[in-house]
Amino acid sequence: MSATQSTQELLQPIGFDTPVAESKTVLLAPGKEWRVRVPAESKLTIKIVYGIAELFGTELANGIEYTIQCANIAVYSVDHVKLEWKSLDALETTVSADTNMPYLYNLHFALEKMRLSSFDGPRILVVGKASSGKTTLCKILCSYALKSKAYTPIYVNLNPQEGAFSPPGFLTATPISDILDVESTMWGQSMTTGATKLHNKQPMVKNFGLEMIAENRPLYMEALGQLAQTVDGRLKNDPLVRRSGVIIDAPPLSDLDESYTELEVAITKFNIKTLVVCAPDDSLAVELSDRFQALVRSIVRIPTSRGVCNIDDVARRALQRSQIREYFYGNGSTVLSPYTIGVDLLDVVVWRPRSTLTIDMTKETPNMTELERVEVTAANLQHALVAITYAPRKSTADEVLKSGILGVALITEVNDAKRKMRILLPVPGRLPDKAMVLTAYRYLE
Structure with a gap:
């Protein structure tokens, strides 16, 4: 081996075992589903x-x-499809022709007929078990x-856990x-998370703040009613949205x-015309029909897909953590840059919803829709x-409760000795001089 060859070999980069x-x-084939669960x-x-x-879709x-x-x-697969996939982890994948997509097509076409036949589009409520x-x-x-x-349909999420x-x-x-x-775990980005090419209309947001509806049903009803009132106002002022409908x-x-x-x-509250029941058989649809047939025009059952996976508490917590992180930092396709600021504790006013988990309901019967400092x-x-919230910092509890949500922040550090805190905001700028409401969710980076 020559000296030149030996030098060239020494100059070669060191190889690291990077997994690929x-x-x-x-x-x-057409009409097939390729299914996979990604932890x-x-x-x-x-x-x-x-x-x-x-x-x-x-x-x-x-x-x-x-x-x-x-x-x-x-x-x-709508047509003949060739799909390539890769993962460093061993993921279990399946291919099945047993899908409920034909039922979804029929439901979609029925909604399209409603949009074409009336200025008031379909209003449907999708219900079912977990x-x-x-x-x-x-x-x-x-x-x-x-x-x-x-079309611009309004999607309404009434599940505070998602x-x-x-x-x-x-x-x-x-x-x-x-x-x-x-690619998003929370449907996509919105104006509350900074610049984005999607969804140029501001989401209408109401705070519930607790994990389970059972912790404060009166407060959940209050938030639901406020959201329905806001949606009704949007429908009255936007003919395209009104014709598109509410899902x-x-x-x-x-x-x-x-x-x-x-x-x-x-x-x-939402003036629902159609109840869509996701269930494997007719028993739940019959039960809900007996209960609500006087309130809605029609009840439709969509068979549950065999590809549906049960989500346990561990998976739900992981999804919630992923959604909180995505709100501030984005995902692979939309990278966001949150902004950390320092504020004095005296400049912050925080309220929180009441919960039956922290109140002894046998000794007192408080107003559960009231917020507490x-x-x-x-x-x-x-x-x-x-x-x-949109409510000024010195607003009353009732004013804060009825206020809309400007955005969400994460308190990353609180120093009691120095009377300072650090807050992560989704966009650069000063902390708005607004009242804040504490939620039950925590996130440790």
């Missing part, structure tokens, strides 16, 4: 080589890689509404004006009381998610 995911190929700690990359394929572009995390997905495919159905119906014409254009803990109503972000995703039936009072309030200390606020 092996790409795998799947061929799908929070895993990452899946998919690419459609050729053919027409949909994810949550959104058509996937050919030759573009999509990164999926913390989600259960089913890619539906992990019955309610949210997936809503995503597909919203996506399909955008395909044929420039975030839709917001972190968990809130009830939201968002006009869907563009394609959904299939409401209800909480799991297990979170409601035995008489389904929350559903009755939602049907009444929170002492600004590290024990109460460290790593807490707070809602920044």
Whole structure:
């Protein structure tokens, strides 16, 4: 070996064993679903080589890689499809022709007829048990509404445990004006998280702040009623949105009381015309028909897809954590840069909702819709998610309760000795001189 060759070998970069995911190929016939469950700690990359394929009703572009995390997905093949996927983790995938997509097509066409025949579009409430495919159905119906014409349906999320254009803990109503972000765990970005090319209309947000509806049912009813009133105002002032209709995703039936009072309030407040039941058989639809047939015009059952996965508490916590992180930092396709500021504790006023978990209901019967002041200390606020309201900082509890939500902030540090705190905001700027409401959610970076 010459001296020149020896020098060249020494100058070669040192090789590190960087794991590389092996790409795998799947061929799908029309009408098939490719299903996979992606845990929070895993990452899946998919690419459609050729053919027409949909994810949550959104058509996937050919030759573009999509990164999926913390989600259960089913890619539906409209045409002959060649799909490539890769992951560093061992993910279990299945292909099935047993899908409920034909029923969803029929429901979509029925909603289209309603939009064409009246200036008042469809108003549907999607109900079902936990992990019955309610949210997936809503995503597909919203996506399909955008395909044929420039409709702008309002998607309403009434489940505080799931975030839709917001972190968990809130009830939201968002006009869907563009394609959904299939890589997002919370439907996509909104104006509250900074600049974005999607959803140029501000989401309507009401704070519930607790994890379970049972912790404060009167407060949940109050937030639901306020959101319905806001949605009604948007429908009256926007003819396109009114014709596009409202699609409401209800909480799991297990979170409601035995008489389904929350559903009755939602049907009444939102003027629901159609009840869509996600269930494997007719028993639940018959039960709800006996209860609500006088309040709605029609009740439709959509069979639960066999690809639906049960979400346990660990997976739900992981999804909530992912949604909080995405709100501030974005995802692979939309990277956001949050802003940390320091403020004096005296400049902050924080309220919180009451919870039956912290109140002895046998000794007192407080007004559960009233907010209570929170002492600004590290024990109460460290790593807490707070809602920044439109109400001025010195507003009363009732004014704060009725106020809309300007955005969400994360209190990353509270120093009791120096009387200072650090707050993470989704956009640069000073902390608004507004009252804040403490939520039950915490996030430690």
